[in-house]
Amino acid sequence: MSELWYELEPFLQQGTLGLVNGAFYAILSLGLAVIFGMLNVVNFAHGAQFMLGAFVAWMLLNWAGIGYWGALVLAPLIVGLLGVVIERTMIARLYKLDHLYGLLLTFGLALIIEGTMRNAFGSSGLPYQVPEAFRIPPVDLGYMLMPAYRFWIVIVSLVVCFGTWYAIEKTKLGSYLRAAVERPQLVQAFGINVPLMMTATYGAGVALAAFAGVLAAPVYSVNPAMGANFIIIVFAVVVIGGMGSILGSIVTGYILGVIEGFTRVYYPEASATVVFVIMAIVLLVRPTGLFGRA
Amino acid sequence: MSITRRTLLTGTAAAGALPLVTPLRHARAQAANTIRIGVLNDQSGLYRDLSGPGSTQAVRLAVQESGITTRGVNVEVAEADHQNKPDVGSTIVRQWLDRDGFDVIVDVPTSSVALAVNTLCRERNKVLLVSGAATSDLTGSACSPNTIHWTYDTWMLARGTGGATVAAGGRTWFFITADYAFGHALERDVSNFVRAAGGEVLGGVRTPFPGTTDFSSFLVQAQRSRAQVIGLANAGGDTINSIKQAAEFGITRRGQKLAGLLVFISDVHALGLQTAQGLVLTATFYWDLNDNTREFTRRLGRMPNDVRPSMVHAGCYSAVLHYLKAVEAMGVQAAKASGAAVVERMKAMPTDDICFGKGTIRQDGRKIHPAYLFEVKSPQESRGPWDYYKLLQTIPADQAFRPLNEGGCPLVRT
């Protein structure tokens, strides 16, 4: 029994830790999917906006004395507002064009944001402490010690992800949103302001990324490259899940986090590539993605 | 003095603005009385704070203090960003040496770039003064009559941190190693010292490089090994993340010690003392070490991003100061004619400056000075901004670096 337990232990440990990474994948791919669903734009700047969320949290703390809990609300608002400005002044002008231009524009924005932060703050990263409330000894799960803050990440990400899913799939506002995706002209004719809705959606998607950024700040170092590391993996997650489905992108995010965790026990060298390998396999078997519609 | 400085800056601006359309003849027509220094380092990436524009500032200070410009020699300082990429670095250096007539390249953090520039400088008989790069190959298999490796190297880091930690009671080790050549080399070197000092390596894990932000999985494996010391054979952001997450998982509180094998003061600053306290590391310079180093910090003035000088900055200053002494001793004409001759002269002269004290340069191009084992202070111990280290041990100059006959440098004749 104890021998079996010893074999099983790393599996459980890495699975649990993978869930934390999965939480970030899920929030980020959810934001991408929401933006893509509504605007038909792949937001390449998503990683940069995630990074910006962490930086704004740092600025709030060091320049305005606003701590973690304030930042958790304010940083997404501020970055989301920036998203609104970006959508109004730039992205809105591209809706009639090929979708690829949206990708190129946001790619350019990502470069600008990253480069600017690098100039302003250097690249070695800035410290951001775990909030006071979580500075308690790690929780003993029996098979490992889990820092309380990581628990919080998993829980809050679940709440946010399924809250968003619920808002889109089950509420009246969500139904307008879904209708506007299918038939924008018709919805507009019913007197609903579709352009405003698109702006709000982009702002909300960006705010989600920034929210994830604030969550990540105490765990990873706050540095200009933190988003670029994530975004390509999240792209693969989105391809695997299929962008058509909100729920799909959430579930795929968590699952891939856990799979990545397992890889770290058995073949750590491959843990960076496993997501891409899975993507290739999914493409061969089911080109539309696990949850996608043709 | 201010006039000297201004002319210097104008000269620099002109050098930087040299357009690509400059005819080749232009470079040939350069005044024979000008020494051109190219500071090549990371101006935008991970090593910006520990080298970057601060190194250029240190080089300018060295030029100014040498007084060489008041004696009729022009010195121009240019800087460029190699982005930590060997191909970008070698492109810049080709242009500097082949087209713009530069005489010496300084700093060059990132071992891969330094090795590429090492070859170019040797082929063209120019001078390379390495401060930022770590690889001890520069004075080993890749040693060159045109290169001096000034500040530190991987052997010294491994000796300092590996050897001293075992002596202090950390007998069993587990490595978290960045999965690329540099990480592997560091792990190998430290393992040798650990075993030689009677310690034991229990295991290790290779982390994908780059792109690993979450080290928790690897830290949990390290914890499981029950080793007394977790050696971090990585650099920059990887080191920062692993230390930060180790604190989060309470690894240090449960008695395991972290040994950072390549940690700079800018990294400690990024981590904050709350997280970094107790970390053991090796360096050859610390701004608050003694009156001289504090004087250097004062003279250097305000630095980009308000950092304090790192050992890399100090190395750039010290190397250029010594280089200019050699140039004056042999005359500008002779110095420009042969880089190897300048390096030969530099090796023949003892070094002395406020950063590293008195020292020498060995035949294989290794600059010799003491190294220091530091421990990062706790927030309670720190008395002010950037008061980060307490000295644990001084490693005397004759023990700090790899013995001359063990490097395999072809220049060394026994």
Add this chain to the structure above:
Amino acid sequence: MPRSQAIALALLVAFIAAAPFILFPVYVMKVLCFALYACAFNLLLGYAGLLSFGHAAYFGMGSYLSAHAAKIWGFTPELAILTGGLTATILGTAFGYLAIRRQGIYFAMITLALAQMVYFFCVQAPFTGGEDGIQAVPRGALLGVLDLAPDFTLYWVVAGLFLAGFLFLYRIVHSPFGQVLKAIRDNEARAISLGYRSDDYKLLAFVLSAAIAGIAGGTKAIVFQIATLTDVNWPMSGEAVLMTLLGGIGTMFGPVVGALIIVTLQAELAQFGAWVTVIQGVIFVGCVLAFRRGVIGELQQAIRRPL
């Protein structure tokens, strides 16, 4: 060839012939390698409407294999470059087969993800030398007789190679095959209904594009005597996009002009560090918002002739 393009080609040839006497030859060779790379990329984006965000994989693997062949296997430079091209062809076939299963934005994301996989492979594979890359690659002697070590000699070989590649691409674009590609780009459903198997056409275009990108990468490795992770990392893919966008998507000469501008910009701005990234981003945004035709595209519009 229409007269406008013939004149442009004559200007290009004249520039290439005169350049090494006025400019630093290594710099012009760099421009030519990147121009060929961007042209190869443009075959896919400009004429087949497929945005690949992973061309670094072919450029980089071409570069690595050429360097390896020249240094370790002792191949002559022309064989080494060919090895690089061949590697990229094989890789392009495999990745193209996967990627063309999806269109538009998905295609872009898939190519990006696959290229990132190649990047991670290169970081770990022993033959690439990891961080250090493959350094000190010998330039060798062309066909075993002509020593390429002097920049000036090598220049003419690179120039010849670039022109050959450029004309080859011109031929492809203006062949019946190229016409079908354009038809697929403009309306895939219609092309299919006309009986063209669009997947086959897209795959062939993908493979050709990858192959030429590989040759461009191989040439670069021989010129700079180094092959590194930079060549295979995603910003390199972004550069192909940027050069093509700036020069003019779907124009023959656009990518060449784009490469010239971007390479010059990078060299001139090298001392400004992170601002290079910002400026590249600004160019991206500016082009997408206000300058979608690019330099040559605008020129083309102004003179109402194809370029």
